[in-house]
Amino acid sequence: MPSQAYSSSQKALHWILFVLVVGLYGLTYGGDFFPRGDPNRGAVWWLHISFGLLLAALLIVRVALRFVRGAPELPASMSVIEKRVARAGHLALYGLLIIIPILGILLTWFRGDALTFFGLFTIPDPFQPDRPTAGFIRELHGLAANGILILAGLHALAALWHYFVRKDDVLQRMLPERSTTTI
Template sequence: MILNTDQEWGAVAKALHWIMALTILLMFVLGWLAVSAPMSPTKLKLFMWHKSIGLTLLVLVCLRLLWRLTNKTPLQPVDVSPMEHRLAKAGHAALYLLMILMPLSGYVINSTANFPFKLFGWAQVPNIIPPNEAWQDRAETVHLSLFWFFALLVAVHTAAAWRHHFIKRNNVLTRMLPKRAPPA
């Protein structure tokens, strides 16, 4: 099923969720590797990949939001209280916000630093704001603080998914997982 239904996430929503989740985890690692590497061609390469993949994620989250807003959302199982439902909604909204603010703040660092950068080593990316050292410092602080908040929220989100699966034993996790082909 391509589209979402009242019961399940469709193939597009599932694919976007898991491709983006894995890529974001990779970006956490790439960011730290790039920052900690000593100045070298490898460091510049790590940053080129970090920034290129990050901007691709920014495009993907816009498409994902469009898909989300024009599609059904599966209903919550009956064992989810109104309070839990509100918390889940707020958590998901915060995750969407972070998926937008994280690459945007990175883009602001790169622009204020006036660091020329080609997307995947191929197309020059324009600055979104003019170079400015004070703003570069601020954007770096924002990027780092958002990262810690993002990592914490992903941990809570993952724990909540496991709680649904292993403790409440409802279908919240399984309906987000790829479907196995029916036996022949």
Template structure:
């Protein structure tokens, strides 16, 4: 039984984590970075570009996971804990897919992917755009909670239970 995630899964996890944190930070820290990015428009160009990158990385993560699976680290835990872990991961993956899509859908202007490629907005009704925008703005709070919970539970496993769950997602030490 494998007790670690594959190197590809570990790399994709941590790359996604860093990009998610950067994406979350950008709208809140725009005063700090707007000058470097050519103004507020540049902040949101980067925010949207990172969001779409997260979408692609999440699809890739799911493909890699379908090939490599996941270690059976919680086999000795209570059924409710295993179910809670599965549910938490499912909601995290759904948000990593739906947040970028909803952000893309509510915009009326083309999205510039890293200032290189322009993606035209879809022809949606005002109601559909409003729904996508409301989902995006509301779901960010659920994402905040899940990220904090995910990190907190990983630390609880590492420091309290000492069961190797966090070590399974850390790069190997040589």
């Protein structure tokens, strides 16, 4: 029998991934505050790549947990079409969360750069630099990033609609549990 709420680890990963997506989007424009050639501009991209790799690693854990623990059933009050739209939306979010880091990795390599994870390890580029290919991948990466922000916004609006209009438990299933203990 499916649970009525996501596990604490699933909830934590949901919100951590949300913060990472928003933060990575912000870092994309953070480099624009510095002129080309400024080491700070490179540091912003280094952070973007490192946090992008962190997102990819946490996403693997999130997907594994989803397979192991599943997801709560949608409310019986939802129509078949609403349930299909909800499932399609989740699938699209997962798809974008998977494709964006893959495109980011390929972009980094086709630009001729190595992948580094906060300076802890480096994965050298396996490809020869290819500016036209890198440019094409950059466009796809940007489109997918814009797409995930739009889809995440619709996802949030749907959750708020469930909370304020439908008055069901869809939003509460992903919120942290309230502590009943006092200090």
